[in-house]
Amino acid sequence: MQTGGERSCLQNYRLRELLSIYFTMMAVVVVMLLASFQGASPRGDPFPFRVPLDPLGTLELSWNVSYSQQEVCFQLLVKELHFGIVFGMSDRGELENADLAILWSDGHKSYFGDAWSDAQGHIRLDSKQDYQLLEAHRDPEGFYLTFKRPFSTCDPNDYLIEDGTVHLIYGVLERPVTSLLAVNLSLVNRGLQRVQLLKPNITNPELPRDVQTLEVLAPNVSVPGQETTYWCYITELPENMPKNHIVMYESVITPGNEALVHHMEVFQCAPQFDSIPHYSGPCDSKMKPQRLNYCRHVLAAWALGAKAFYYPEEAGLAIGGPDSSKYLRLEVHYHNPLQLKGRFDSSGIRLFYTPTLRKYDGGIMELGLVYTPVMAIPPHEDHFELTGYCIEKCTATQVGFWTF
Numbered sequence: 172m173q174t175g176g177e178r179s180c181l182q183n184y185r186l187r188e189l190l191s192i193y194f195t196m197m198a199v200v201v202v203m204l205l206a207s208f209q210g211a212s213p214r215g216d217p218f219p220f221r222v223p224l225d226p227l228g229t230l231e232l233s234w235n236v237s238y239s240q241q242e243v244c245f246q247l248l249v250k251e252l253h254f255g256i257v258f259g260m261s262d263r264g265e266l267e268n269a270d271l272a273i274l275w276s277d278g279h280k281s282y283f284g285d286a287w288s289d290a291q292g293h294i295r296l297d298s299k300q301d302y303q304l305l306e307a308h309r310d311p312e313g314f315y316l317t318f319k320r321p322f323s324t325c326d327p328n329d330y331l332i333e334d335g336t337v338h339l340i341y342g343v344l345e346r347p348v349t350s351l352l353a354v355n356l357s358l359v360n361r362g363l364q365r366v367q368l369l370k371p372n373i374t375n376p377e378l379p380r381d382v383q384t385l386e387v388l389a390p391n392v393s394v395p396g397q398e399t400t401y402w403c404y405i406t407e408l409p410e411n412m413p414k415n416h417i418v419m420y421e422s423v424i425t426p427g428n429e430a431l432v433h434h435m436e437v438f439q440c441a442p443q444f445d446s447i448p449h450y451s452g453p454c455d456s457k458m459k460p461q462r463l464n465y466c467r468h469v470l471a472a473w474a475l476g477a478k479a480f481y482y483p484e485e486a487g488l489a490i491g492g493p494d495s496s497k498y499l500r501l502e503v504h505y506h507n508p509l510q511l512k513g514r515f516d517s518s519g520i521r522l523f524y525t526p527t528l529r530k531y532d533g534g535i536m537e538l539g540l541v542y543t544p545v546m547a548i549p550p551h552e553d554h555f556e557l558t559g560y561c562i563e564k565c566t567a568t569q570v571g572f573w574t575f
């Protein structure tokens with residue numbers, strides 16, 4: 172992989188040199204008059220991935236990945252544009268020692284450039300401009316900025332976009348910027364978001380024709396004005412639902428709460444209880460009925476930035492039928508670092524299920540007691556060993572299961 176990277180750097184050298192000269196002639200920066208970019212937003216959304224960057228959700232990043240071109244195309248929606256925005260990547264989510272794309276304005280003209288910051292937070296434009304501005308426009312939602320960048324730029328000041336989690340950073344420029352060197356990044360309103368930029372390039376299987384949906388949604392919860400809330404909500408499957416197979420699920424996020432809903436899970440309760448008390452409240456509340464502790468069989472899980480989950484064509488996750496509980500527990504983690512009050516939420520998960528049972532019952536196996544990096548399987552491994560012990564009671568029931 173390393174050699175391949177070097178070779179493509181050499182091949183591109185001339186072009187890059189020319190670009191570099193070109194950009195030097197252009198006084199390094201690409202001058203962009205925002206006014207000349209006003210227009211309607213293009214039809215059809217070419218960006219399959221989207222995350223809010225800041226806790227208020229005023230900055231939203233969408234992107235797509237081209238593995239053939241080895242590049243990522245970003246679209247940044249800035250709902251309230253002041254005098255610019257700093258966007259980039261760094262090793263640990265710091266604005267210092269970061270690879271940056273910057274949009275800035277001196278109050279008259281606006282500029283876009285590829286830059287980097289040193290350990291003191293001084294911003295410098297790159298001699299090679301690898302972030303390429305594609306489009307900019309304003310519409311009622313805010314200001315849209317579209318730009319792209321190769322995974323690897325061969326510029327030592329640039330970040331190498333690889334598999335795994337990338338720390339995306341942002342900063343809001345709230346005052347006119349007359350010179351980039353005058354910007355003090357430590358005074359800028361800033362933050363970070365962790366995402367997997369290089370989503371795997373896989374095609375999803377088609378959904379069966381007889382697919383039905385069931386939404387497991389929070390009941391217009393008044394989100395507490397505290398940093399962390401796990402909300403528990405008990406709901407039920409339709410009456411006398413026979414065994415079906417869940418073949419896909421996706422998140423349903425209340426518009427405006429994209430930055431608040433951190434992750435969600437749907438659990439099924441243990442079948443030995445004829446009834447489970449209804450409850451809607453914090454999961455750690457003393458008022459929470461004890462029986463909810465028996466609602467732990469995972470049916471679906473979603474975390475910020477995740478797309479819909481599809482089961483392979485030959486398998487589905489069983490739901491309904493005589494041997495299963497009709498009670499479901501939805502758990503929503505609200506991450507509210509700004510301790511916003513007065514937010515209402517009805518987010519949850521939409522299950523897609525079919526009565527036409529597939530060949531295999533899928534299952535979700537939970538391994539280990541704690542989340543540690545030691546248990547994270549690196550991408551593209553065809554072999555990964557994790558040692559653990561099943562007690563007798565466990566091996567007696569779980570004979571010969573398939574995992575995928």
Ligand SMILES: *[C@@H]1O[C@H](CO)[C@@H](O)[C@H](O)[C@H]1NC(C)=O
Binds near residue numbers: 218237244305
């Ligand atoms: C990514 O988005 C850009 C800009 O809209 C578009 O031109 C391009 O075709 C998209 N690429 C992929 C791989 O979807």
Ligand SMILES: *[C@@H]1O[C@H](CO)[C@@H](O)[C@H](O)[C@H]1NC(C)=O
Binds near residue numbers: 236237238239372
């Ligand atoms: C995904 O991979 C296929 C084949 O490997 C390729 O033809 C296709 O262009 C890729 N899609 C993207 C978005 O890179």
Ligand SMILES: *[C@@H]1O[C@H](CO)[C@@H](O)[C@H](O)[C@H]1NC(C)=O
Binds near residue numbers: 356357358
């Ligand atoms: C940036 O601001 C911080 C905090 O006020 C200050 O300590 C630092 O010296 C400033 N850096 C520069 C380069 O001006």
Ligand SMILES: *[C@@H]1O[C@H](CO)[C@@H](O)[C@H](O)[C@H]1NC(C)=O
Binds near residue numbers: 391515517
């Ligand atoms: C949620 O509840 C609040 C307060 O009772 C109400 O104002 C709001 O309209 C409700 N939203 C929905 C979607 O029902």
